[in-house]
Amino acid sequence: xxxxxxxxxxxxxxxxxxxxxxxxxxxxxxxxxxxxxxxxxxxxxxxxxxxxxxxxxxxxxxxxxxxxxxxxxxxxxxxxxxxxxxxxxxxxxxxxxxxxxxxxxxxxxxxxxxxxxxxxxxxxxxxxxxxxxxxxxxxxxxxxxxxxxxxxxxxxxxxxxxxxxxxxxxxxxxxxxxxxxxxxxx
Amino acid sequence: xxxxxxxxxxxxxxxxxxxxxxxxxxxxxxxxxxxxxxxxxxxxxxxxxxxxxxxxxxxxxxxxxxxxxxxxxxxxxxxxxxxxxxxxxxxxxxxxxxxxxxxxxxxxxxxxxxxxxxxxxxxxxxxxxxxxxxxxxxxxxxxxxxxxxxxxxxxxxxxxxxxxxxxxxxxxxxxxxxxxxxxxxx
Numbered sequence: 025x026x027x028x029x030x031x032x033x034x035x036x037x038x039x040x041x042x043x044x045x046x047x048x049x050x051x052x053x054x055x056x057x058x059x060x061x062x063x064x065x066x067x068x069x070x071x072x073x074x075x076x077x078x079x080x081x082x083x084x085x086x087x088x089x090x091x092x093x094x095x096x097x098x099x100x101x102x103x104x105x106x107x108x109x110x111x112x113x114x115x116x117x118x119x120x121x122x123x124x125x126x127x128x129x130x131x132x133x134x135x136x137x138x139x140x141x142x143x144x145x146x147x148x149x150x151x152x153x154x155x156x157x158x159x160x161x162x163x164x165x166x167x168x169x170x171x172x173x174x175x176x177x178x179x180x181x182x183x184x185x186x187x188x189x190x191x192x193x194x195x196x197x198x199x200x201x202x203x204x205x206x207x208x209x210x
Numbered sequence: 211x212x213x214x215x216x217x218x219x220x221x222x223x224x225x226x227x228x229x230x231x232x233x234x235x236x237x238x239x240x241x242x243x244x245x246x247x248x249x250x251x252x253x254x255x256x257x258x259x260x261x262x263x264x265x266x267x268x269x270x271x272x273x274x275x276x277x278x279x280x281x282x283x284x285x286x287x288x289x290x291x292x293x294x295x296x297x298x299x300x301x302x303x304x305x306x307x308x309x310x311x312x313x314x315x316x317x318x319x320x321x322x323x324x325x326x327x328x329x330x331x332x333x334x335x336x337x338x339x340x341x342x343x344x345x346x347x348x349x350x351x352x353x354x355x356x357x358x359x360x361x362x363x364x365x366x367x368x369x370x371x372x373x374x375x376x377x378x379x380x381x382x383x384x385x386x387x388x389x390x391x392x393x394x395x396x
Contacts, residue, residue: 102394103394104394104395136330139330139333140326140327140329140330141326143326143329143330143333144322144325144326144329147325147329150362164370165366165370165386165387165390166390166394168366168369168370168387169362169363169366169387169390169391169394170394172362172363172365172366173359173362173363173391173394175362176336176355176358176359176361176362177355177358177359179358180351180354180355180358183354184350184351184354200351201351201354201355204351204352204355205355205359205395206395206396208288208289208290208352208355208356208359209290209391209392209395209396210392210395
């Protein structure tokens, strides 16, 4: 029987991020992550299928957050506003894990393979948003433009949020990016 | 001495795209590409460092096209308009190779590794545009938003261009995406 380990997942994430930061993602083994967390490799594999899953999860939880929020927006909400509201919901989820997000981003930026994976994740979010918008009656062109633009603004806001000091708020960074776009697009 | 081969590069590109389409990117060897083109492997390696370079080139030629065009825009051009003008220049380059672009996209979409590489290339273009805009005096926030939005609209326009019939014009698809955004952002 497996012993119950309090917050094993969080401890493994912490240990992995420490090691990725200290010696690089490629040079860190799962055995080392488990050891640093004071857990066994078997416990690691109960929580993650592989090393990359520590950074990316088994699924893309933001996808559900975004598409649910688009579906929940009042029917008369214009597409770009529905996307803005959805990104606000995602921002609330991410804001709670700012310290984790910052450490994670430093690891990802240092490794081309991880950076590619992150970009694919964002492209999947854009596709999900576009599909959700079309389900609400947006044209294919409007849906594509609103979804791609929303993810572009999210990228810009996320970068400025992580670069700013600890008091920064992701939702505020997002609102600021949308306001900048609305001014530039005038 | 190497024998001069007329249009060896184009023949190798054609042969590679045919084989990638027929049997998949991973299952195609460089020897097969050279053979199909009626050339030697040695000739292949005079033009490409590896198989992936047939699809992505050694450099990112659009980067120079985009940053030169931003630099050449009149000083009073607002950031998003400078990006739109730069993307028009890139569209002119791509328009001439529509058939190649379409076959290439089908190969890339079918292979996750190639799709990741393509997304990195687009992210590099966004960074290059942002840098070029900052050199013209745009704020970091304006530059990031205009560059990321421009590449987002390019992605949407490129997809609709490749999905449309042979008479489609990439510049028109881009103008239409910018017009949709300006309407949605009102």
